[in-house]
Amino acid sequence: MSGLRLRLKSAPTGRLDVSCLQPAMLTAESAATVARMPFEGGALGDLFDITAAGDTGTLVLEGATATCDGIGEGMRTGALIVEGDAGAYAGRFMRGGRLDIKGSAGDYLGTGMKGGLITVGGSAGNFTGAMTPGQKFGMAGGVIRVGGDIGERAGDRMRRGTIVVKGKTGAATGSRMSGGTIWAEGGFGPGAGPLMRRGTLIGPKAEQMLATFADCGEQDMVFLRLISRFVAAELGPLAPPPLPARVRRYAGDLATIGKGELLLTG
């Protein structure tokens, strides 16, 4: 038994929902069987060249574009490698497994995910790790690592889990956040943490910090070591350098219960 490689025969002209391409399910079948599976009014083989390749349990999606939505949605096990870009809702509601997107990802990456690991080589859109409309909470577990920047409102209503960004974040990161950690190596965009109740934002700088965040001064906290080691263990070579021994802590958002924190490492 090996993995599968699905190569898009041509770039989709409109939105294409590929959330049904689940590694655990598809890699248990032969390439020929998968090619006959119904998809979008036809069969998978109509849109994809399908070959057996790679490691067991691994599905490679080649040629994906920013119009391919729902990649790896609800994944529980296995690995899905996207050679190309991902559209909206990639990794939404993921519970386990690994989703590697070599290119960039669209909006709502990893929204509502509860477990597993998502890596994005490029950048990600708005509402990364946030809640999707109609849901009560955002990301509740797992790890997202983005190699570039992420858009606005990352971690909106996030409860648990960890987001690591090599670049910077857009405006209002951690809005309405009630738990979890967002670590932005490049810093936070304007107005981070609006109505943030709990949770942790870590970065070297924050633009236009909200007036409702209180300066707690420099702090030396054991917890910084825990997160550095956890991220290093999860991400290996993709992990950022360990956090410094001291950070400047701002507590907020004091417009709510103010038990969240913005930790500046710069």
Next chain:
Amino acid sequence: MTGIGTMNVNGVAIDDTFAEAFGMSGTGLVITADTMKWAMIAATTMTGFGTSVIGCGAECGIDCEVAAQDTPDGRPGVRVLIFGFSPDAILPQLKNRVGQCVLTSPGSACYNGLDSPQRLALSAGPRFFGDGWQMSKRFGGRRYWRVPVMDGEFTIEDTCGVTTDAVGGGNLLILGRDRAGLLETAEAAVAAIAKVPDVITPFPGGIVRSGSKVGSKYKGAVASTNNAYCPTLRGTAKSELDADTIAVLEIVIDGLTSQSVSDAMRVGLKAVTDIGAAKGVTRVSAGNYGGNLGQHHYHLKDYVA
């Protein structure tokens, strides 16, 4: 006077008897600090007054030092073990010992030190010291609490593993004709046992000089002196001692598994027989209750090479 068969190893008589031990519950913690010195201070303090479940509520001890790279926060650590009759009996001990001795120790943090599916609510007491300012962080499958204290934050893991397969009461009785030499030999045995993972010797320095028997002539006393092994009573009470025995020291061993206790018995006995009669040790025996009370029997003859 032994009354039972003996073997002789390096001039030391080994009784053909067995240590009788009991099933217990046990948990492990890793305590870290900025330096090994302060991790050890916290560990030593929290395992104090933890010699016997009868009077102390738990049997506690230090298992080993943990290198910085092997602790959750990358700082030097010490692994402590706590044993009790049941998980429910250990929980209040955890709450008090961690709350009073680890939380209070400068720079300390406290983590689970035993992988087990059965869990104890390690943070259930100490985290409420935060008076509402405590914060929870979950990384992977592990949840931690950050409790604000005067030197920053006290970090404590939410739960710790507990096993009901632990064993308490493995023991060696070392008899001799020279009290100082006997103590040196017992110290060597404790040092050897300390290298065995998952075991502790909970008494002072790992050694007991007041072995007990069950019951007493006095109402309300659940245990009393083991008169059969008291040299000063030889001749006035039924004695298990030879004529030249002037002191007996006992090493009590608790372990997270029966195998670990067995390993400790083996290395402890070997340490004694390696020294042999040179320091005045004449005989090694073991404490038992006839074999009907404890589920675990460790026969000395099994450990004689």
